[in-house]
Amino acid sequence: xxxxxxxxxxxxxxxxxxxxxxxxxxxxxxxxxxxxxxxxxxxxxxxxxxxxxxxxxxxxxxxxxxxxxxxxxxxxxxxxxxxxxxxxxxxxxxxxxxxxxxxxxxxxxxxxxxxxxxxxxxxxxxxxxxxxxxxxxxxxxxxxxxxxxxxxxxxxxxxxxxxxxxxxxxxxxxxxxxxxxxxxxxxxxxxxxxxxxxxxxxxxxxxxxxxxxxxxxxxxxxxxxxxxxxxxxxxxxxxxxxxxxxxxxxxxxxxxxxxxxxxxxxxxxx
Numbered sequence: 312x313x314x315x316x317x318x319x320x321x322x323x324x325x326x327x328x329x330x331x332x333x334x335x336x337x338x339x340x341x342x343x344x345x346x347x348x349x350x351x352x353x354x355x356x357x358x359x360x361x362x363x364x365x366x367x368x369x370x371x372x373x374x375x376x377x378x379x380x381x382x383x384x385x386x387x388x389x390x391x392x393x394x395x396x397x398x399x400x401x402x403x404x405x406x407x408x409x410x411x412x413x414x415x416x417x418x419x420x421x422x423x424x425x426x427x428x429x430x431x432x433x434x435x436x437x438x439x440x441x442x443x444x445x446x447x448x449x450x451x452x453x454x455x456x457x458x459x460x461x462x463x464x465x466x467x468x469x470x471x472x473x474x475x476x477x478x479x480x481x482x483x484x485x486x487x488x489x490x491x492x493x494x495x496x497x498x499x500x501x502x503x504x505x506x507x508x509x510x511x512x513x514x515x516x517x518x519x520x521x522x523x524x525x526x527x528x529x530x531x532x533x534x535x536x537x538x539x540x541x542x543x544x545x546x547x548x549x550x551x552x553x554x555x556x557x558x559x560x561x562x563x564x565x566x567x568x569x570x571x572x573x574x575x576x577x578x579x580x581x
Contacts, residue, residue, distance in 0.1 A: 312578075314343040315568040316370070317386065317497065317525065317553025319561075321434025322346075322354030324441040326558020328434060329358035337365040339567045343574055345372035345388055345553065350402035351437050352392040370577060373487070374497060375402070377480035380504075381470055383512075384497035385480060386525065386551065387487035388577050394490025398478060403436060405476030410438045412473045413464075417443070420463060422452050440464045441561050456561060484519040493577060495523035495551040499539055500531060510542060517546050527552025527570055549576055 319325035320332045327335065329346060336344045344367060346358045355371050362369035370388050373395060377383040387395070410426065417424060424446050432442045444459035453459045463469060478486070484494050496516060499509060513524065526539040527550070543550050554568035 312343045312368075312572065312574045313341055313569050314345070314572045314574055315339075315341050315553050315556065315570065316343075316345040316372070316388070316495075316551050316572070316574075316577075317347050317374070317528075318344065318372075318556045318567070319348050319374075319558075320346060320354045320358070322351050323348035323435065323437045324433075324439035324557060324561065326560045329354035330361035332556075333358055333361035333365050333367065333369065335567055337367050340569045341367060341567065343368045343370060343572075343578065345370040345386075347372035347374040347386055347553070349374050349437065349439060350376065350406065351399050351435070352395050353435055353437075355392055368578070371492070373399075375483040375487075376477050377483050378477040379480055380502050381465075382498075382501040382503065383480060384501075385483040385487070385521075386495040386497045387483075387490075387492045388495070388551075389579075390487050390490035390492025392490075394492075395486060398482070398486050401476060402478075406437055406439065409473060409475040413440070413443055416469060416473050417447075417463065422447060422450070422463070424450065441557065445560065480516055481519045484516065484521055488520045493522040493549075494520065495525050495549070496521060497525050498528050498530070498555065499524065499542075500528075500535055506538075513542055513546055513548070517548065521548065522576075523549035523551045525552060526550045527568075527572070529554060529565055529568070549573070 320329040373387045375385045429446045432445045444456040447459045524543040552570045556567045
């Protein structure tokens with residue numbers, strides 16, 4: 312099917328409401344869309360209703376940040392949202408606590424923001440770093456969201472001083488699978504591991520029940536994609552792909568994808 316299996320809405324840190332995202336995907340020619348908001352399933356009901364009206368298929372999705380590495384993310388697909396509700400609630404509480412520490416961290420750097428202006432940029436209950444980045448751009452502290460992350464929100468100092476609750480990768484995978492879903496390791500390059508260390512991680516995650524590897528991703532080079540496909544084949548994993556679309560205001564360089572992917576294993580049509 313023509314698919315995009317990695318997208319975000321205002322339920323987490325995306326620009327568009329779930330229903331608007333569905334319309335954009337339909338216009339892009341997408342037949343199967345996964346809404347994979349960070350640490351929440353709150354946008355799925357709205358997206359599902361919009362998908363039925365638009366005549367495309369929506370796959371329940373989520374992207375969970377795991378504790379082992381700052382950019383280790385597990386994508387979940389096709390699960391019963393009720394099965395993820397307890398974990399997502401704990402993750403939301405962790406984000407709620409973190410937003411105050413982010414404000415304090417930025418204040419230490421001479422950047423004064425109010426919680427009200429950051430929350431005004433969030434369409435849902437999840438307050439995430441891109442909302443702070445957008446507020447920083449509006450204030451003129453930085454020129455782009457990317458600069459906000461590179462200078463402040465994704466530095467080693469930030470990671471040490473501003474922490475939040477994350478479940479370990481095993482818990483993320485097992486929770487998704489217990490809810491009837493499948494899992495994929497998102498954007499492997501972002502984890503920042505050398506080849507052998509990444510392969511060891513993939514093998515460990517497979518032991519937890521990992522189903523797939525996100526091989527097709529806008530920032531993967533052709534060489535990286537080939538390497539990840541070989542890794543997936545070696546460990547008997549499926550291949551997923553997606554844009555990681557957040558909207559042009561959040562990630563201006565990323566557009567929705569229309570990828571030809573083998574999806575029968577996800578949709579139950581195999």
